[in-house]
Amino acid sequence: MDAIQMTIDGKQVTGKKGQTILEVALDNNIDIPYLCYHPRISKTGACRICMVRVNEAALKTSCTEPASNGMIIDTDDDEIRELRRSILGMLLAEGDHNCLYCESNGECELQRLCNRYEVPMPAGDMPTRQRAVDTVSSKGLRRNENRCILCGRCVKACGEIQMNSVWNFTGRGSSTALTSDMFAQLGDSSCVMCGACVQCCPTGALSFQTVLGRGQAWELKKETSVCIYCGVGCQIDFYTNKEGKLVKALGNADGPNEGHLCVKGRFGFDFVQSGKRLTKPLIKKNGAFEEASWDEALDLVASRLSDIKSKSGPDSIMAFSSAKCTNEENYLMQKFMRAVIGTNNVDHCARL
Amino acid sequence: MTNSIREIPVSEAYLIIGSNTTENHPVIGSMIKREVIRNNKKLVVVDPRRIEMAKYADVYLQIKPGTNVAILNGLAHVALKENLYDREYVESRCEAFEEYRKVVEKYTPEHVASICGIDDPSLIVKAARILAGAKPMALYYCMGITQFKSGVNGVKSCANLQMLLGNIGVMGGGVNPLRGQNNVQGACDMGALNAVYPAYQPIGTEDNKNKFMNAWKVGFELSMKPGLTIVESLNAAIAGDLKALYVFGENPVMSDPNQHHVIEALEKLDFLVVQDIVLTETAQYADVVLPGFAFLEKEGTVSNTERRVQMMHRVVAPAGDSRDDWLILTQLANRMGASWDYTCPKDIFEEIRTVTPSYAGITYERLENNELLQWPCPNESHPGTQFLHREKFSRGLGLMTAIEYTPPAEDVDPEYPVILTTGRVLEHFHTGTMSRNSRILDETVPEGFVEMNPNDASNYNVCDGDLVAVSTRRGSIRVKARVTGRPKPNVVFVPFHFAEAAANKLTIDALDPTCKIPEFKVCACKIERVAM
Ligand code: SF4
Numbered sequence: 003m004d005a006i007q008m009t010i011d012g013k014q015v016t017g018k019k020g021q022t023i024l025e026v027a028l029d030n031n032i033d034i035p036y037l038c039y040h041p042r043i044s045k046t047g048a049c050r051i052c053m054v055r056v057n058e059a060a061l062k063t064s065c066t067e068p069a070s071n072g073m074i075i076d077t078d079d080d081e082i083r084e085l086r087r088s089i090l091g092m093l094l095a096e097g098d099h100n101c102l103y104c105e106s107n108g109e110c111e112l113q114r115l116c117n118r119y120e121v122p123m124p125a126g127d128m129p130t131r132q133r134a135v136d137t138v139s140s141k142g143l144r145r146n147e148n149r150c151i152l153c154g155r156c157v158k159a160c161g162e163i164q165m166n167s168v169w170n171f172t173g174r175g176s177s178t179a180l181t182s183d184m185f186a187q188l189g190d191s192s193c194v195m196c197g198a199c200v201q202c203c204p205t206g207a208l209s210f211q212t213v214l215g216r217g218q219a220w221e222l223k224k225e226t227s228v229c230i231y232c233g234v235g236c237q238i239d240f241y242t243n244k245e246g247k248l249v250k251a252l253g254n255a256d257g258p259n260e261g262h263l264c265v266k267g268r269f270g271f272d273f274v275q276s277g278k279r280l281t282k283p284l285i286k287k288n289g290a291f292e293e294a295s296w297d298e299a300l301d302l303v304a305s306r307l308s309d310i311k312s313k314s315g316p317d318s319i320m321a322f323s324s325a326k327c328t329n330e331e332n333y334l335m336q337k338f339m340r341a342v343i344g345t346n347n348v349d350h351c352a353r354l
Numbered sequence: 355m356t357n358s359i360r361e362i363p364v365s366e367a368y369l370i371i372g373s374n375t376t377e378n379h380p381v382i383g384s385m386i387k388r389e390v391i392r393n394n395k396k397l398v399v400v401d402p403r404r405i406e407m408a409k410y411a412d413v414y415l416q417i418k419p420g421t422n423v424a425i426l427n428g429l430a431h432v433a434l435k436e437n438l439y440d441r442e443y444v445e446s447r448c449e450a451f452e453e454y455r456k457v458v459e460k461y462t463p464e465h466v467a468s469i470c471g472i473d474d475p476s477l478i479v480k481a482a483r484i485l486a487g488a489k490p491m492a493l494y495y496c497m498g499i500t501q502f503k504s505g506v507n508g509v510k511s512c513a514n515l516q517m518l519l520g521n522i523g524v525m526g527g528g529v530n531p532l533r534g535q536n537n538v539q540g541a542c543d544m545g546a547l548n549a550v551y552p553a554y555q556p557i558g559t560e561d562n563k564n565k566f567m568n569a570w571k572v573g574f575e576l577s578m579k580p581g582l583t584i585v586e587s588l589n590a591a592i593a594g595d596l597k598a599l600y601v602f603g604e605n606p607v608m609s610d611p612n613q614h615h616v617i618e619a620l621e622k623l624d625f626l627v628v629q630d631i632v633l634t635e636t637a638q639y640a641d642v643v644l645p646g647f648a649f650l651e652k653e654g655t656v657s658n659t660e661r662r663v664q665m666m667h668r669v670v671a672p673a674g675d676s677r678d679d680w681l682i683l684t685q686l687a688n689r690m691g692a693s694w695d696y697t698c699p700k701d702i703f704e705e706i707r708t709v710t711p712s713y714a715g716i717t718y719e720r721l722e723n724n725e726l727l728q729w730p731c732p733n734e735s736h737p738g739t740q741f742l743h744r745e746k747f748s749r750g751l752g753l754m755t756a757i758e759y760t761p762p763a764e765d766v767d768p769e770y771p772v773i774l775t776t777g778r779v780l781e782h783f784h785t786g787t788m789s790r791n792s793r794i795l796d797e798t799v800p801e802g803f804v805e806m807n808p809n810d811a812s813n814y815n816v817c818d819g820d821l822v823a824v825s826t827r828r829g830s831i832r833v834k835a836r837v838t839g840r841p842k843p844n845v846v847f848v849p850f851h852f853a854e855a856a857a858n859k860l861t862i863d864a865l866d867p868t869c870k871i872p873e874f875k876v877c878a879c880k881i882e883r884v885a886m
């Protein structure tokens with residue numbers, strides 16, 4: 003009932019009532035370029051990269067134009083290409099883009115589109131404004147506004163996802179710039195380092211401080227897991243570099259978090275690869291720990307527990323299980339206590 | 355949670371009580387904030403500290419720590435008196451309403467305001483009208499309800515109010531405890547508790563005993579005697595009845611109340627094994643330390659606060675010669691006569707499914723297919739359960755419980771005149787084993803502090819940043835003062851993440867008589883400025 007039929011680039015596609023042209027296209031794997039649009043924030047319609055031709059006539063921004071039954075859409079023709087190229091050229095010229103030194107190199111949406119539309123290097127006489135660069139005041143975020151294209155995604159990410167409204171625009175026309183909490187340094191602002199703005203930023207204007215390892219975007223490996231901290235259970239995509247070091251964490255949209263994270267999930271994972279990790283079993287001898295083999299350590303635990311069980315009974319042994327461990331591990335711990343030791347003395351920190 | 359995170363946009367109003375949501379469950383905090391700020395949903399916040407959420411609240415009730423039962427009864431009182439409650443729901447779906455009504459009758463706004471230390475009783479009336487007037491209304495709570503001697507009563511009072519207002523078994527409503535640890539839900543589901551097998555099957559029935567003896571092929575009678583809880587076991591150690599303790603991924607020296615008492619207990623043991631990822635404060639006392647895997651090194655499932663079961667995957671190679679925790683347990687069990695033949699976490703999960711009815715329909719395949727599965731999920735074609743008690747309560751009728759307010763174990767007196775409450779901060783977690791070993795988090799909040807109201811600060815001649823001693827009958831710590839308008843006058847707050855200034859040197863080990871939860875959230879202390 004709510005389905006709509008339309009034609010995009012000569013292909014018959016189906017969409018849902020209430021969707022924009024861009025959303026229908028994306029759902030049907032048709033690639034319309036965009037910069038200010040992001041699925042997790044409200045629509046802006048500012049960058050105009052997503053212009054398409056509607057019903058063989060006017061050009062419209064597909065991210066804001068509602069899709070309707072029978073529409074005929076062309077996403078690409080000479081005029082559209084030329085328009086996109088000139089917008090991208092202006093964005094490049096306004097900033098200061100040296101990809102070699104940029105955190106986003108290889109995953110930058112601006113870089114990708116400039117490559118796709120063969121945008122030439124900006125001519126040298128275009129004005130290059132020097133804008134805010136602040137890579138130290140915040141423990142978690144880096145900011146280089148010379149790479150900012152004023153798409154507004156960070157403003158909306160902070161204002162609509164984290165609901166903190168740190169970012170805002172100030173000034174007009176060619177002097178428009180971003181501010182955090184009206185001119186405070188990011189590190190002195192009310193930013194809670196959730197990282198939502200960085201995750202939404204299409205360029206290298208906002209990036210994360212290095213947590214542990216570094217690596218180039220195309221070398222990183224991604225694996226999804228679940229946050230270790232609170233019970234929300236955010237799904238996180240963790241990235242590791244060629245040496246296997248952890249590099250960064252991005253919220254996964256399929257989890258209960260819908261792509262969002264807090265500062266703990268975002269930055270609190272390097273303990274896993276910290277030098278403080280225990281790497282060998284330890285046995286205390288004469289008051290001091292000594293490294294031991296697994297066989298030695300497990301034999302000792304087994305024999306001491308067996309001794310105590312036969313001398314003082316199973317109820318003289320207790321286990322604290324762990325709310326940080328998996329279901330499988332907790333299951334085994336209670337089974338171990340009940341079916342091997344023979345006691346119900348098992349509990350965990352649910353109450354703490 | 356009876357309901358689901360994705361129902362937050364469905365709710366028309368929220369009651370947040372005893373949960374500092376934006377710091378302790380920040381992602382849920384942001385979702386609720388979004389509804390309140392952008393969509394004008396109603397919000398009532400009840401907390402001794404003026405937490406961030408209080409800023410967005412239609413009514414904020416700053417209560418004295420330990421008076422949750424009184425305020426919840428007070429809200430119910432107004433709903434009843436003004437006939438704003440859901441009569442039809444109460445009549446058709448609940449029982450024991452009369453007894454409840456009689457008790458609640460005494461909790462007039464004036465009476466409650468005096469117990470809770472609220473200046474203006476009309477705020478209670480206003481809050482009750484908002485909560486009763488919006489449907490569905492969702493109640494969220496956390497340790498600010500449970501960590502009291504009267505913790506169980508606090509939980510029951512939350513359920514009472516939601517039954518009275520007809521919000522249980524309703525999409526967008528519910529009684530929603532926010533779980534503080536990533537798998538505390540799962541650890542409970544799996545029976546890591548002293549009196550139940552997996553899926554909360556009591557250990558005390560012949561049927562269950564036989565069922566598990568068969569499932570586990572044990573050659574002896576499984577014990578039907580309830581085991582010890584954590585705090586009880588420490589007492590038993592001091593008394594000499596408990597000889598050995600196996601601590602798996604916990605840090606009781608930091609996380610349990612009354613630290614001196616915990617250390618005394620650990621020292622008294624004949625044998626202490628600690629299985630963990632770093633040498634924790636607790637591991638220092640161990641006879642044997644077994645290095646397990648950290649979360650990014652292991653595979654397996656965890657269950658979040660909304661009963662959703664999710665897969666964890668290995669992201670990095672294990673540290674040194676550390677070992678998978680399930681393998682350590684298996685190898686140990688087999689050395690003690692068992693013959694467990696698990697080869698991977700999936701084998702264990704398959705066994706879990708056979709003895710845990712609520713998990714029976716959940717499989718690794720379904721989870722890897724990205725199915726959103728919340729227990730109960732009794733069979734493989736079941737879609738899981740988004741919210742509980744849909745048509746009727748699990749037990750049939752919803753049982754309303756008449757509950758009187760009882761004061762906390764320790765009251766203030768001239769010697770210890772200030773109320774101490776404890777909790778967490780946004781950047782850190784529990785005992786700090788993980789967050790304090792994560793560089794950015796540690797650098798952002800490197801040390802502990804005591805939050806105190808400007809009034810109290812000037813009374814004790816303390817300025818922001820001064821070093822103060824916080825002392826109770828059990829111990830004393832030195833921390834920097836953070837002078838802020840957040841805590842109620844005469845209430846101070848200390849986070850418990852910091853070993854150098856361990857809040858649990860101070861806390862009291864008074865327990866809830868039913869569930870044995872310690873009263874972390876309130877005890878009496880004194881504040882002294884330390885000359886520098
Ligand atoms: S923001 Fe993108 S285009 Fe600009 S320097 Fe960085 S990678 Fe290059």
Ligand code: SF4
Nearest residue numbers: 160193194196197199
């Ligand atoms: S990190 Fe989060 S709080 Fe900070 S500016 Fe970005 S979105 Fe806002």
Ligand code: SF4
Nearest residue numbers: 229231232236264267
């Ligand atoms: S990222 Fe934050 S909100 Fe999400 S599970 Fe982790 S600690 Fe909780």
